[in-house]
Amino acid sequence: MGHSYQAVQWNPNKKRYDALLLVSVVLYLGVFLGVGFVWFPEATAETLLLRALGTAGFLALHVILCIGPLARLDRRWLPLLYNRRHLGVTMATLGLLHGGLALLQFHGFGDVSAFESLFTSNPRWGSLAQFPFQPLGAAALVILVLMAATSHDFWLANLTAPVWKALHMLVYVAYGLLVMHVALGALQVESSPIPLVLLGVGILTVGGLQVLAARKDRQVDGEIGVSPGSDTGWIDVCAIGEIEDGRARLVLASGERIAIFRDGDRYSALSAVCQHQNGPLGEGRIVDGLAVCPWHGFQYRPKCGRSPEPFQEVVPTFPLKIVEERLWLDPTPLPLGDESGSTSGGGIRA
């Protein structure tokens, strides 16, 4: 990063995002409780609160899982991605409140400890209708809390983005556990088909968007794919001028995407993987002479791959040359921070 860590680096966008998030959660809980008291007068306040917190958290998890693929499919969803970590921490908090209340209500006043009771009070593992669904929720909660606890940029820097990302991919395991928690728990005592339909719509939406986004990624990789010799030797990328000004052309080489940015008549090749969360830097644009990642606005100087001071992120750069009005790329990375790779349309000729 290159500057002292704060709890949150607030800016107007984050404040708006969090305010909207807070209002949405309060509104959801209020409406759920209000409607619940009217429609289910026999339900206790604790049960309604338990369900309000659980469904709010589960709904938030669906939104979280949809934001990523939606942003991959259509850039207009990117603003939702910008502060997704706060949504994740909010979701984990709702889950913790739901789990804590359930632990207290169902296991808090027995002869054995609440945690022991959680895992031993229902031994009917072979029964579908009476399956011990609560441990499934507890396991999911452990994953979600681990993710929330490691959501700060300190962890991103000190675990490194690939490890951090792998850790946070556990969200899909948590989602699977929660689907089973709901299906084997609340749905077993539900007489109305509406919750089952809602769960099905949720699973299909999350799964469908993930498939569509993966298909688009494969399509992009297919379009930019180059010959097997792409890890060594110069690659003919395209004619100069074919790249839209301020944007990048992607090339798949040396095991990852390389982004060739055009800024006026200057071309620079950067590793297309943002050092922050490994975002898709190659889908960003040049703003004020800097390549900006579309996910969280991390900036890199196209010539050397370094972030402007005081930040210390750096991505590899690659040599470029222009031969007979065509752009050629050497996929062997230059030493970090090296400025010799970029070229201009009116400059270097091989």
Next chain:
Amino acid sequence: MTVPQAILGALSVYLALGVLFAIPFVLVGAGRLDPDARQGTWGFRVLIFPGATLLWPLLAKRWAMGARVPTERTPHKEALRRSERAER
């Protein structure tokens, strides 16, 4: 002692050790590993406390070894390492 009791007991010990480790870590250790954490705000230290409690064996090892912020392993950074090794 039953199996669930043994597992819960082990988890309790792990988390208790984590809390004991996390206190000096957020005050001193984080700054040793990452220079950006030296002047970190109190809010930042509170926020990394749960993570330090959960990941304490990893952090304790890195703190004891005097490790600094690691370099990420992406295909391009690995390719750079390989080409630098080949040049030496």
